[in-house]
Amino acid sequence: MRVGSGAWDRTADVVVIGYGCAGAVAAVTATENGAEAVIVEKQPRESHHTSSSMSAGMFLSPPDSSSILEYLAALGRMGGGRPWTDGPVLRTWAEYAATTRQWIEARGGAIVPIPAPGEHPQLPGGAHLSKHRFRGMGIGLARFLEAQIEAKKIPVLYETRATHLLTNPRGRVVGVEARQGGRRLRVRASRAVVLAPGGFEYDEQAKLNYLKVYPTYFTGSEVNTGDGLRMALEVGAQLWHMNCVAAGLVLKFPEMPVAFQVDYLGRSVAKTPGKTEETASVVSGHIVVNRDGERYTSENVKGQCLYYELPVFDTHRLVYPRVPSYFIFDRRRLENGPLPLVTSGPAGPTRLYHWSLDNSREIEQGWIVTANTVRGLARKIGVPADTLERTVRTFNRHCEKGRDPDFGRKPNELIPLGAPPYCAAVLWPGGPSTQGGPRRNSRCQVVSAGDDPIPGIYSCGEMGATYGMLYPGGGSNLADCFASGRIAGENAAREKRP
Ligand SMILES: Cc1cc2nc3c(=O)[nH]c(=O)nc-3n(C[C@H](O)[C@H](O)[C@H](O)COP(=O)(O)OP(=O)(O)OC[C@H]3O[C@@H](n4cnc5c(N)ncnc54)[C@H](O)[C@@H]3O)c2cc1C
Structure with missing residues (x-):
């Protein structure tokens, strides 16, 4: 714990750490509730990119709190039955999530409804999830948030990396210490600090210690180095959801810090107007195999929980x-x-990376391996050739029969691997986000090891996300950023000055 005393460089009612979706929503909400907010952001303005701006801009938009609450409660009991998230936290979250759409539209956000099968339709409330998407996807979301911040004249201190939370002698968080260029900056929060620095996707030590398998790679902003974890631990926070991720398999190559989400089906879906993965006619054959050359999954039907099959x-x-x-x-x-x-x-x-339209550059740089025979491909990637050949033969036979008795692959995806070249790309555990961080209560206050709120500190967004083991479905994290950002912003603004 660092006690902040002496001179401050700057003061605001509410100091928000991180200018992603959660931080922006918290700052806007705090301002609308009468507080003066400032955002501390570690990236430069010109190159500022976040997991929020890199996202697909899709969010859960439940029409009421009851259906989503039923689903979240069922998901929360997965993996042993002890709830991953406290009931009051889920209830408050669901109430706010049910009005996210109106919150955005009232501020001029351009959003459209999208078809939304639930990721776990076998659970109560999971069959249909109401979702919306920002026009312009993640960039559209980022522009919307920037417009709000500019309209409210909320100062953003770019190139200012928060390093420590500062407390008074009684342990109340009263400000933030940061590095701005070569100098130390101390920003006083006369009401509260809101922690919104994203996840710990690029903190190798934290991933090794907390995640279920190492390495695990991520597809979002490479600046999310888990700073929030260290700051929260310093003030005695309790952690939750640390071994939980929204993830499956990703493409990752040593030349790039950031991983890529796999587009298993390619243009057959993306370029077919009005078609979803459920309804598109798939035109190309593919499988996923382990290092022994065997299939172990129904490939891409698993959404963001395939990760749990990997360790x-x-x-x-x-x-x-x-x-x-x-x-x-x-x-x-x-x-x-x-x-x-x-x-x-x-x-x-x-465009952190310009992938060639015909994949030729990536073949040249060895990211995609090709061969004229399955045996030749197996030898190049180092998996047993006999096994890979048998796996492909068996899969192709399933395709002829239109049924995958081994893993229940969707019938529309039972397309045999056809003409050469046969190709391979390496896949690693990974996905969009970590979910762990400081535990929060229904007011989004950070909770101590002894279960009491730590005075003066709130958290929102991916740093200690609301969900536990199973990710509810695409759009859940941004829904969390909006709901927890609003809850944190409102309550932080209402704090009494100490
Ligand atoms: C490719 C991809 C697609 C996705 N698509 C969707 C989707 O469609 N729907 C959905 O719900 N979710 C999606 N997600 C997940 C979702 O985008 C993230 O969970 C969410 O955007 C996280 O928002 P955040 O505000 O918590 O953090 P971020 O958006 O990561 O923002 C964190 C901010 O904090 C700053 N920061 C970090 N450390 C410090 C520090 N020490 N001091 C100051 N500033 C700091 C960062 O620079 C950054 O600006 C996707 C993720 C990825 C990667």
Whole structure:
């Protein structure tokens, strides 16, 4: 704990750490509730990009709190039955989530409803989730948030990295210490600090210690180095959801810090107007295999919970057989557009990487391996050739029969691997986000090891997300940013000055 005394460089009622979706919503809400807010943001203005701006801009928009609450409560009991998230937290969250859409529209946000099958339709309330998407996806979301911040004249201190929370001698958080260029900056929060610095996707030590398998790679902003975890721990915060992620398999190559989301089906879906993955006619064959060349999953039907199938450890060979895995596909998929999604993530509109339209550059740089035979491909990627050949033969037979008795792959995806070249790309555990961080109560106050709120500190967004083990479905994290950002902003603004 660092006691902040002496001179302050700057003062605001509410100091928000991080200018992603959660931080922006908290700052706007605090301002609308009569507080003067300031945002401390570690990136420079010109290159500022966040997981929020790299996202697909989709959010859960439940029409009322009851259906989503039923679903969240069911999800929260997964993995042993002890609730991952406290009932009062879920109840307050659901009330706010049910009005997110109106909150955005009242401020001029351009959003559209989108078809939304639930990720876990077998659970109560999970069959249909109401969702909306920002026009312009993550960039559209970021522009909307910037417009709010500018309209409210909320100062953003760019290139200012928060390093410590400062307390008074009684342990109340009263400000933030930051590095701005080469100098130390101390910003006083006369009401409260709101922690919104995103997750710990690029903190290798935290991932090794907290996640279920290492390495795990992420597709969002590489500046999310878990600073919020260290700041929260310093003031005695209790952590939650640390081993939880929204993740599956991602493409990751040593030359890039950020991973890519896989577009398994390619243009057949993306370019078919009005079609979803459920209804599109898939035109190319692909499978996912482990390092032994065997399938172990129904490939891309698992959404953001496939991750939990990956940490199977072979205690005899001392390896994770599914880490890495391989995306094996045929010529048609190669010709069917870039391997990663180009609507969000590093190959999306933020263009952290320009993936070639025909995948040729990535073949040249060895990210995609090709061969004229399945055996040849197996040898190149180092998986047993006999096994991979057998796996492809068996899968192709399932395709002829229109049924996958091994893993129940969707019938519209039972397309045999056809003409060569046969291709492979390495897949690692990973996805959009970590979910862990400081535990929060229904007011979004950070809670201590002894379950009491720590005075003066709130959190919102991905740093200690509301969900536990199972991610409810696409759009849940941004829904969390809006709901928890509003709750934190409102309550922080109402704090009495100490
Ligand atoms: C490719 C991709 C697609 C996605 N699509 C969706 C989707 O469609 N729907 C959905 O719900 N979720 C989606 N997600 C997840 C969602 O985007 C994130 O969970 C969410 O945007 C996190 O928002 P945040 O405000 O908590 O953090 P971020 O958006 O990551 O913002 C954190 C901010 O804090 C700053 N910061 C970090 N440390 C410090 C520090 N020490 N001091 C000062 N500033 C700091 C960062 O620079 C950044 O500006 C997606 C994620 C990815 C990667």
